[in-house]
Amino acid sequence: MKSTTINLKGIETFSYAIVVIGGGLAGILASIIAAREGRNVAVITKKKPGKASSTAYSMGRFSVAGTKMTKEEHLEKSLMIGEYLNDKELLEKMTEEAPQTFECLREELNLTFSSHDMGYIVADGEKPLPGANLMEKLVYKAMEQENIDFYSNCLPLELIEKDGICGGVLAVDSEGKLTAFRSEALLISSGGYAGAFANTDNPPTMMGEGLILGYRAGCALRDLEFVQFYPLGFKEEKLPSFIAPPRYPPTALLYNDSGEDIIKKYLGEDWDINSATIGKRGALSIALETEWQKEQVWMDLTKCVDTDWKGVNSKPLYDRYNFDFSENPFRWPYSSFYAGWYINGRLPKYRN
Ligand SMILES: Cc1cc2nc3c(=O)[nH]c(=O)nc-3n(C[C@H](O)[C@H](O)[C@H](O)COP(=O)(O)OP(=O)(O)OC[C@H]3O[C@@H](n4cnc5c(N)ncnc54)[C@H](O)[C@@H]3O)c2cc1C
Structure with missing residues (x-):
């Protein structure tokens, strides 16, 4: 020592x-x-x-x-x-x-x-x-x-x-x-x-x-980069900005302005929004950031039926805001953003 x-x-x-x-x-x-x-x-x-x-x-x-x-x-x-x-x-x-x-x-x-x-x-x-x-x-x-x-x-x-x-x-x-x-x-x-x-x-x-x-006291520190973050958060101006942790409704889609499914585009057919957010968090974050540099990223919940919400931890959060997530996402879209950068202070809060 x-x-x-x-x-x-x-x-x-x-x-x-x-x-x-x-x-x-x-x-x-x-x-x-x-x-x-x-x-x-x-x-x-x-x-x-x-x-x-x-x-x-x-x-x-x-x-x-x-x-x-x-x-x-x-x-x-x-x-x-x-x-x-x-x-x-x-x-x-x-x-x-x-x-x-x-x-x-x-x-x-x-x-x-x-x-x-x-x-x-x-x-x-x-x-x-x-x-x-x-x-x-x-x-x-x-x-x-x-x-x-x-x-x-x-x-x-x-x-x-x-x-x-x-x-x-x-x-x-x-x-x-x-x-x-x-x-x-x-x-x-x-x-x-x-x-x-x-x-x-x-x-x-x-x-x-x-x-x-x-x-x-002379101890070596290691693995300090292992900070858990969730890649998805809200940026919709009608919603407060918050990090949305998994699980998401399995029918939720993430896409860019050109309508491309971001998970399929970057991670392939084997991944969906839940498995990617947990098992490919880094790669998904980089994909989101890459898209984010060029255009918007949207999350579409309009395909979700009631049973898709089973086990969604943040459902009460979604419910709290007077925002109809079942509306046409092109009319009232809400966006995800790379919350990792957000928690590190790079992105401003979008509230008001
Ligand atoms: C919202 C949330 C959800 C989570 N979900 C999961 C999950 O689903 N599954 C999972 O495996 N893990 C989860 N975790 C992580 C998990 O809770 C932690 O890894 C685990 O509880 C850490 O336990 P710990 O005893 O090491 O630290 P802690 O429970 O954080 O205890 C540390 C203690 O040290 C005290 N302390 C801090 N600094 C000092 C100091 N300088 N001097 C004296 N005392 C100090 C603190 O006050 C506290 O009492 C989650 C964490 C959070 C915050």
Whole structure:
């Protein structure tokens, strides 16, 4: 570890077997497992544990080998979605261990999951915020453990070096006081950094500070370009601009001003709007950007019948706006645009 000279004299110091930074699914689950093995654990979270986490904002959906797919299929699907840029070894580990971790969650949380075409989802009864429910239950379980202490509204500043390895972390506690947490092991599970984008569906607190802690201590960072974005969003002036995540009605069409079907033109006959948005996200984004440079891109929903809307997550969003999507798209078209650039701040918002 890169050595930093921190003088801890006069600074209140706590000692734990394990310090966990971050109170999302990864951090809380790890702390419960460690506590059950008899370790004393400190969980340091920027906000209240479980809150302001991507897990709480998510749909509580898990892809895991089981009845719907084998481990091999899970691996292949994950590689495909990452356009084969992923770290295969890590993915192998993930797909191998996912069923076991999922089972642990079932036990820990006593949650029921329903089968979903991508794996499992927290059961319907848990809606409207499945991810938040999941976190609430998990944090509650962690709080039952006597050997887990929570330090909320606490901001880690610098890892503490001891004998060449990490020996804890220096943090500012909820009252603005410098506090040292000494530990035999430290886990950084503070999530990603998508909160740094101007438009994001992650909590704005997700700023990647955990990555910076590691970096400053000499860790190499990698795969930071793996930021998920959805290629399609609204640009129709009668609608607010928003990113429209899949799934879309399967009969939805994307075409340019010349009437060419963009997916067929660039990706071939084997892809449709849903499979392309998930499995060919990069290629579809480039196709959209290429078309966008020349002419408009339209999404046509006029062919959709009621049953096509089944399983469309953003249906309530579509419904909210007084806009008739079943109208002739040439009269009231709405356009998609390359939301990846949008969330990176290149395109202006089109509202008003
Ligand atoms: C809208 C949405 C939908 C999603 N849908 C899916 C899906 O369908 N399937 C899927 O597999 N994944 C999905 N994800 C991604 C998934 O939710 C995340 O990958 C996962 O929840 C990450 O868990 P985590 O514990 O690593 O991080 P998080 O749950 O984000 O937890 C990180 C924790 O660290 C804390 N923290 C951050 N910075 C600091 C700091 N400096 N100091 C201390 N604490 C800090 C945060 O407050 C938070 O408590 C979705 C995410 C979102 C936002």
